[in-house]
Amino acid sequence: MHALKIENVYKSFGDTEVLKGINVAIEPGQFLILVGPSGCGKSTLLNIIAGLEAATSGHIYIGEREVTNLSPKDRDIAMVFQSYALYPNMSVRKNISFGLEIRKVPKAEQRETVQRVATMLQIEDLLDRKPSQLSGGQRQRVAMGRALARDPSIFLFDEPLSNLDAKLRVEMRAEMKELHQRIQSTVVYVTHDQIEAMTLGDLIAVMKDGIIQQFGPPQVIYNAPKNMFVAGFLGSPSMNFIPAVVEQTESGLGAFLEGGAGRIFIPLVHCTQALKAWVGKAVVLGIRPEQITHAPEHEGRIQIGVCRINRVELTGPDALVTTCLNKTDVIARVQPSSLCQVGETMALGFDTSMIVAFDPATEEAIV
Amino acid sequence: MPVSHSKTFFKDLASAAALERLLPKLVMAPTFVVTLVFIYGFIFWNAWLSFSSSRMLPRMDWAGFTQYVRLFSNDRWWVAAENLAIFGGLFIVLCMAIGLFLAILLDQQVRLEGAIRTVYLYPMALSFIVTGTAWKWLLNPGLGIEKLVRDLGFENFTFDWLVDPEKAIYTVVIAGVWQSSGFVMALFLAGLRGIDDTIIKAAQVDGASLPSIYWRIVIPSLRPVFFSALIILSHIAIKSFDLVMALTGGGPGYASDVPATFMYAFSFTRGQIGLGAASAMMMLAAVVAIIVPFLYSELRRGRNE
């Protein structure tokens, strides 16, 4: 049984189609992330799951029930909003128990639930305050508490951390992960933050232009992106895209990268079957910055090349250096200790095991 | 929710959801009907009357432009139109000038600003009938301001505009400005308070003097306020009826008639319903000409929110 199944959902506002045939299914206890740039349709999809908006066509199932035509209150869901949407005229306690009260849960049980949730989120001291007296982080907790109190079959989160400052966001992210592992709830979580997507999700659906570009576990999507959009969207700094021509050499398929300081041979070891058809043709090679590092200690499928360094950015744990290969800026992630000056050359090691090749015309991965 | 519910249960839930989607429309329905009938329907009805031969009683026949021809060949209508031009022009210009002047003065960190504002604005709380009655007394040639000044020693002073057919419309201007200029002040003051302080500070750092800051920077940035004040004042002017009725009654004779009093007189006391309807259509046309650009920009602003 699926916890949530979305079947062929289309949505248009007037002439603009914002969702173009969405199909997703998740199992109970899974944490699904809907991620994508703004305007990709992820929030609309979440609202359709919640019943706040009606799909133009398609079906939504929660558990065994089709809920497509049900109003939000009959879908057995809870939702945490970006602005938290706490009722400003009610105390924290009332905010948490409001949904229970409307569902005519007995008073004693309401009290018990509020207490349990407040303990879980460490907001017992705040129960009698009004939302206006809370900090951003506290409001966020209350919003979570309101959802938890309901014990629904699915939790929906609409960018719940985006209004917090950077430090708090990292804290809450860890806390949410832990909470999810503890209560094993089914979650649909919308974000535009790819780090949140990678760290929180069991499954990620990367969306763009109303279409799910790729759906799968985070690591799979990260390592084997289906197209250049997905490849570029996940990871920071994002993947380097280097135009190159596939060549057949004695040591197998590969491509040459021209830098200011020399020529680097990159063997292509994945999908060689498919790539055979591309010999002599232009492709785009996707290499993540962390796959290009300072040279020495590496072994295996490492290709060393000498590159001229045009820019250096220190991030703390490591340094990002920019070089130019095949007339494209390429970012590499190196150890600060091995840095050189701008304008000098440096030996960089290319971990070629993870390189993905893309069709420059369709931007699809060549597999 | 237990899974054992029957199929019909979910069907009921679905129809409840459909009802819930319908509810907002049901709530708006009476307003929709009222708008359709009592605004647009009535405008249409009135237009029809203006094309009929109605006099004492409304008649639903077709008389073409007869009533409009009669209207445009009616001296009294042209007096009313001319008066509206005089009254409207002076009323708008004076209210704006006084309002802006007072707002700028009040914006200079004045002590007792709240109290002063209260005094400037209270006339707006009064009915035009009360205002008219008060000014009618003040402007009364025998006992009002004329007598006051004569008692001060200026024996030959005359101030009898109220009974002078040439001047009566100007008394309406005096009373109208008294009532509405404080309100325009409030509009401009709100606009001044909304201006970004840093712009003025930047200009001060650039070495601009206070008057030139106001003339070159502040007043130009009040453009939207000018615009809405203009709309509101011209709207008040076109609709002004009570003030004229209370102050001059349109007199002496019909010397201070305006379109609104003209419409009232012909429709309800002189039994010329068709002619009254035609004059009302002309008023509507005037208002539409002013309001439509305003509404358009207002709606566009709303959409951008």
Place this chain on the structure above:
Amino acid sequence: MNKAVGRQHRAGRLFIYGCLLLVAVYYLVPLFVMIMTSLKPLDEIRTGSLLGLPLNPTLEAWRVAWGSACTGVSCEGLKGYFWNSVFMVVPAVVISTMIGAFNGYVLTQWRFRGSDVLFGALLLGCFIPFQVVLLPMARTLGFLGISGSVAGLVFVHVIYGVAFTTLFFRNFYVNIPRELTNAARIDGAGFWLIFFRIVLPLSPPIIVVSVIWQFTQIWNDFLFGVVYSAGNQQPITVALNNLVNTSTGVKQYNVDMAAAIIAALPTLVVYVVSGKYFVRGLTAGSVKG
């Protein structure tokens, strides 16, 4: 700051306060004269100065204005008309504010296809010169059997007040985030529950604005009053106008002034008590003439 600049500054302040004071006098004199005149006997008005304080203050004019002055044919003062206005204002204000609140709630939190168009169409109702509906409305009131009565006036004021109250509430509720009502919907609350439990508790400021605005507009109305009411059903503005323009006997200026103040008193009190909201109403819906 050197002395010259200091002197210039002082002169500037003097100019500002001088101007403000002068204008304040201009605004206050008519009210002052009205009150003084209403307290003077008639012969003192003829002989004394317009601005002079009453030598023998008397409330006689007030008594006459309230209880026995002639308004047209009847001579029973303003008291009956005052109560007409009260009975007209209270239901008209309550009903139009309620409808406006519901409309504003739907137009912001439950928008549907065409709701913006409907709002735009309704907005025009704030702007039309009412002359254009006077004749059809007169027929309609007759048809409904409420012409010439206070009930008819309530009806008219509600109909043409709803555009304004809707505008007020819509512009206020548009600032309530949609997420708030969405959260309540997910919590299981429906249309009315959300209105009464979430939206209404946030509304007191705009309710005050709407009530004050409607109260002053309807109390001060003359056009509908003079056209749609007759005899002892007229509102106070119409009665005041009749009283002042009744040309029988000696002109009693003191009674005129007392009557004018009586007619103005309710709105003046509202203004003094709640000036802040009054100004907000004026600037928010500042289009009704």
